Amino acid sequence: MGFPKYDGNIHPDEWINDIQKYFELKQISNNDNYHLKTAISFIKPNISLPDGIDSFEKLRNELKNDISFTVFKNTNKRKLQSLRYNRDEKENINSINELIKIFEDVITDEPNFIRDGDIVTLKHVATGKYLTSIDNLCYTERQLVFAGNLEFYPNSLWKVEYKNSYNTNITNYYTFKLQHIKSNNFKYLTLGNNPPRVRCYIGGGNSSDWILNCSILKNHQGYLTSGDNIKLYNNQKHEFLRSHDIQFTIGNDTFQEVVCHKERLGGNDEWCIELMRKRMT
Template identity: 45%
Template sequence: MKDVNSVNELIKEFEDIIVKESNLIKDESIVALKHIATGKYLSSFENLHYRTGSKFQLIFAGSPAVPDPNSLWKIKFGYYGYYKSPSNNYTEVSCNSTNHISNSSKYWNDNWKFNDSKLESRQGYLKSNDIINISVKKLYDDRGDYTPNGPVEFLRSHDIQFNIGNDTFQEVVCHNERLGGNDEWCIELIKQHIWTIDTK
């Protein structure tokens, strides 16, 4: 280590590293994604589904106060079919499981990217409270055909609202237009995944 002249300085350096490490977003960490423009958290309810398009579990910008159980995320790979939003021509955003799909591995999408909205790509290195843009490269078109050169779309929330039953939701979509304030999210670390070594 450079510029460490005493044991106390070494201990201080070690403490700083531990603090920085504890603030990093790591694989399988639990996070909340706060929409910068509205202060609302990316949310979903388990039994709330789109009535058109994919009919998958719906995603929306929810409560503005603090993260609740419906706004906590563990980002994993998953099937992503592309359907139009119920209120416009953007791409619907949903949660779903691939367990019901035979050969589900063909639908796994590892192309979600988290980029610093002001600076550069930080693939593999994000810390709590970074302001980011979230994007995905669409690998399948609206008909379900594989498109290796598909467009990159960004996660956006905006003022457009829609109803399902008696409930009103603030929409979250993916788009491939110019980026702006509606495309910025703050990633908040809620809990880091603790890796263990299996000794069996």
């Protein structure tokens, strides 16, 4: 049978679609699930498959779970990032078009993991308001952090800083910092001793180290993913980040309070993290 074996150097969707079309064009009978059994026999032995695969959909999922697919995705992403458009070289144009198609296919398969350097927002689940700060908007000489608008705007952007030498994906086990994008002088979400305790502060130090408290990460290979509801725990002060309907005023402006606490956890402690921009590497 003249059909290429699957060795991990092609997208599983493309390979399975091609082999199904091959069977259809050749009018090969599917008695006793012949098509699926033949497809499995064309997978190279270095790709390990479990017993009990009884459909092409299950086969597709197992191929995507294999480490070879991770290598395939990373390889093609690096190629796409390294290519440069050259008008005089038609070969380059073809390569770019092919890699963009592969890249788009890969993106639909890969969850939006939150990684070091990504830009995110944190939306308070109970009230729908975004964690916000405004450069030099201060109370008792400290830059305020508050729950702002119901719609995203630039003062709600935070950059993730995660210094784990083993993995850039955020997990439950390592501390990370949140740098406020629109503030000057590298100001971080910080928990201090004096009011307002939750604030943006230059450098931040250990009081700007946060840890996830989030059981849903188990559904994403243990990694934080855009859209997860999380609780943020300050690693130095041992308190959780919370907002609620309590408001305060500065001049003519009203703000929804953001605090930290050691009380019983509830709905006011949940924040939805949303990926706004991937780090460009």
